[in-house]
Amino acid sequence: MTQASETAQQPIDYSQHIPNNVDLANDRALQRALERWQPAFLNWWEETGPADSTRLQVYLRTAISVDRDGWANFGYVRMPEYRWGIFLTPRDEVRKINFGDHKGEPAWQDVPGEYRSTLRRIIVTQGDTEPASVEQQRFLGATCPSLYDLRNLFQVNVEEGRHLWAMVYLLHRYFGRDGREEADALLERRSGDPNKPRILTAFNEKTSHWLAFYMFTFFTDRDGKFQLCALSESGFDPLARTTRFMLTEEAHHMFVGESGVARVLQRTCEVMHEKKLTDPAQVRAQGVIDLETIQKFVNFHYSVTLDLYGADISSNAASFYTGGLKGRYEETKINDDHSLASDSYAVQEVENGRIVDKQVPALTALNARLRDDYTQEIQAGVDRWNRVPEKFGMAFRIVLPHQGFHRKIGNFAGQYVSPDGHVLPQQEWERHSAEWLPSEEDHAFVASLMHRVLDPGKFANWIAPPTRGIKNLPIDFEYVRFD
Ligand code: BYC
Numbered sequence: 001m002t003q004a005s006e007t008a009q010q011p012i013d014y015s016q017h018i019p020n021n022v023d024l025a026n027d028r029a030l031q032r033a034l035e036r037w038q039p040a041f042l043n044w045w046e047e048t049g050p051a052d053s054t055r056l057q058v059y060l061r062t063a064i065s066v067d068r069d070g071w072a073n074f075g076y077v078r079m080p081e082y083r084w085g086i087f088l089t090p091r092d093e094v095r096k097i098n099f100g101d102h103k104g105e106p107a108w109q110d111v112p113g114e115y116r117s118t119l120r121r122i123i124v125t126q127g128d129t130e131p132a133s134v135e136q137q138r139f140l141g142a143t144c145p146s147l148y149d150l151r152n153l154f155q156v157n158v159e160e161g162r163h164l165w166a167m168v169y170l171l172h173r174y175f176g177r178d179g180r181e182e183a184d185a186l187l188e189r190r191s192g193d194p195n196k197p198r199i200l201t202a203f204n205e206k207t208s209h210w211l212a213f214y215m216f217t218f219f220t221d222r223d224g225k226f227q228l229c230a231l232s233e234s235g236f237d238p239l240a241r242t243t244r245f246m247l248t249e250e251a252h253h254m255f256v257g258e259s260g261v262a263r264v265l266q267r268t269c270e271v272m273h274e275k276k277l278t279d280p281a282q283v284r285a286q287g288v289i290d291l292e293t294i295q296k297f298v299n300f301h302y303s304v305t306l307d308l309y310g311a312d313i314s315s316n317a318a319s320f321y322t323g324g325l326k327g328r329y330e331e332t333k334i335n336d337d338h339s340l341a342s343d344s345y346a347v348q349e350v351e352n353g354r355i356v357d358k359q360v361p362a363l364t365a366l367n368a369r370l371r372d373d374y375t376q377e378i379q380a381g382v383d384r385w386n387r388v389p390e391k392f393g394m395a396f397r398i399v400l401p402h403q404g405f406h407r408k409i410g411n412f413a414g415q416y417v418s419p420d421g422h423v424l425p426q427q428e429w430e431r432h433s434a435e436w437l438p439s440e441e442d443h444a445f446v447a448s449l450m451h452r453v454l455d456p457g458k459f460a461n462w463i464a465p466p467t468r469g470i471k472n473l474p475i476d477f478e479y480v481r482f483d
């Protein structure tokens with residue numbers, strides 16, 4: 001691959017078997033290897049991707065350029081024919097490494113030997129989440145609340161599939177034989193399979209209905225955003241460029257989640273207001289999801305997603321940073337020495353049954369810091385949700401649980417913290433857990449509302465229509481065709 005071919009406005013070549021803007025045609029060995037992986041990917045999609053969707057025509061966007069404006073083309077696509085490809089943002093010839101021990105050196109165009117296995121592992125962990133989420137969402141199409149929502153589900157699914165391609169390209173191009181083996185293994189693990197589970201815990205949970213789907217895309221896709229932002233600072237330039245383009249796709253996933261939950265809130269509040277109801281059982285009897293249950297799902301998805309940031313104190317995170325492999329959120333906008341050698345950072349932990357702040361070396365607290373950055377953005381989204389009950393004059397507000405609530409990883413693992421931040425004896429916590437987390441019965445109730453709605457412009461009773469359609473099309477546009 002020549003340097004010039006990688007620079008500036010390299011167009012996406014759609015005449016190729018694998019659409020790309022990395023001049024794949026001039027690297028025959030790589031092209032052949034990826035063309036061998038491609039049918040395995042399609043088999044995986046068929047086996048674990050959206051169920052019963054092969055014949056549908058879906059109004060999808062496809063990347064046509066990596067430019068900031070107008071990268072997307074919209075049209076009907078049969079999903080197995082979606083043009084999954086390899087798209088990197090243009091290379092900045094003078095880009096430097098911006099943090100850690102290598103700060104000021106030119107960004108790496110190849111993998112430095114000393115970081116090979118660490119980088120491979122980061123890329124594999126990132127890559128593993130993408131197909132996992134598609135597997136988790138496999139059966140949602142059967143209960144879609146509208147054609148609009150069905151289309152959004154499928155858009156998210158094809159793009160998560162493309163995110164897998166993004167990581168597989170790096171593995172094939174830069175990691176030789178073990179990279180190819182890891183790429184194969186990405187198609188072999190399965191979400192929730194006890195014998196070959198996906199790597200990170202949240203990606204083995206079920207997404208069994210649409211409330212869980214909206215929560216997942218709001219909370220967990222946003223972990224995707226923050227992890228991708230940290231990786232887009234990487235000194236390994238191809239990883240930085242790949243993740244930058246992935247981030248442009250991520251925005252829509254988070255929109256689906258935020259607007260989805262807002263529409264559920266809207267519908268519930270409408271019904272409560274109209275019928276003058278406050279009792280959750282009576283609210284449920286109207287066929288909408290009571291606010292208390294929505295809060296429980298917030299508690300679950302937020303806490304499970306916080307675990308995805310890893311341990312608060314992590315020597316892995318410190319070495320990723322000093323090695324120049326993974327930066328902080330918006331690293332280059334932070335005004336400090338970008339080495340963190342003598343800085344400290346406050347993390348919370350439990351001491352003698354109480355939650356206390358503790359100053360620790362900033363370098364070791366990078367997972368906690370990224371998680372705190374994430375929580376700020378999550379809180380802003382929750383504040384936007386709360387405008388819905390406010391608008392109806394209701395006192396109810398969604399509240400994020402304390403960061404120590406229901407944690408399995410980090411300083412709060414093994415502790416029993418209530419949503420309002422009290423450390424409790426295990427038995428007391430367990431006595432209350434059904435008030436805080438969705439129970440089997442809550443799941444069953446939510447699932448009982450889920451019925452497929454396929455008339456254009458019609459919506460299930462438990463969710464309000466969106467404020468506008470996709471790409472300014474009407475809400476009753478036929479976003480998915482069944483012929
Ligand atoms: N589950 O030092 P620690 C997305 C392991 S989401 C299971 O704290 P580190 C998406 C850890 O591997 C973004 N195991 O870990 C969203 C380590 O193992 P070893 C995904 C866990 O490495 C929606 C040990 O515990 N991207 O894109 O600092 C839809 C010690 O932990 C977990 C990334 O995550 C867990 N939750 O941090 C679609 C970015 N947490 O060494 C897609 C890449 C930790 O003892 N990954 N462990 O064997 C990373 O940067 C890091 O691996 C992590 C973990 C931040 C995840």
Ligand code: FE
Pocket residue numbers: 130159160163224
């Ligand atoms: Fe993704």
Ligand code: FE
Pocket residue numbers: 160221224250253
């Ligand atoms: Fe996503």
